[in-house]
Amino acid sequence: MAPDKLFSQACENNKQPILERIRDTFTSPGTILEIGSGTGQHAVHFASALPHIIWQPSDRPGASGHCLGWISESALANIRPPLELDVASASWPVDSVDGAFSANTAHIMAWEEVQAMFAGLAKRMSSGAPFCLYGPFSYGGKHTSDSNRQFDRHLRLQASHMGIRDMDELLKLAEQVGFRLESDHEMPANNRLLVWRKL
Template identity: 35%
Template structure:
């Protein structure tokens, strides 16, 4: 017997009470933290879109105690897990989760930074377009939009593992799949989000940093 929470991934099934865990979170959270340390504001509100199990929200809220952290997700199973992790952590600036669908009206109108980890490839392209559109409206001048996950890149060979992952995503849902980095940049620029930099991450993932223009 073990007290370890049940695994979770988007669309994994019915709501289960209590915490869930996403195995990828344990592998990537410290690498992501290393990028965020020099990029997030010293104070203000960070909106996390598609918070998943809620483990990232707790990890980052501990690392950045001066920031208000707002987790969100549209998935009921994820929402329940976020709430359970938050209740256990008892962190003063980790807010209760909100339901947020990137293509609908957002419950948060403004944020000092926005994070979205491992959503772009596990959702329809319209979800990414909605994220970029609303992030462009919500962020202040110079505000950060941070995206993390695997991408396709023109002129860069796709790793075999990412090709297989892309095929498995499309088998689950034909509207899912790895996106071209260049398509994301063009869509972001159209919403006033300037591509700042790319950071190579472990396991063939990328950190993409955008900043709100004037």
């Protein structure tokens, strides 16, 4: 492995289960914006398996280059250079996208940033466009496993703005900005893949 390639074991573990779900969602040619590309392992795996789409990586300012090792090595023509994206900013570096994907970001972002992510995507996606959101979520204030409960506690001790998001709150937010929940898939390691559609 080249020294400039960052590595996430979680990405390595979940990339194929996620792909098996999103390949049924990202079926039409178009540009998919990934929010929080991290190491780039997801970008390379998904773009390689879905040649009909253009994958647009992005990450918060100062972190967008973390994916360059994997992306450069892949030499895939359907991955664009990563963008710096502050979801809370009024100005995003993209005007429109055909779909979006984000993994393990909602519990790291502040709730205000989660709101901004949904609202920003709603402004840039047309009716019927999909947004796939992966990670751990709670339901009605209850965690789906003891490990998620412990993880949530760890996050909140680490930084008060972090924490596993509850589906009740996400559904309210989605309705406010113009998304509906199409499907909620159980995934390995007590995670979920939520597929939202722009109304």
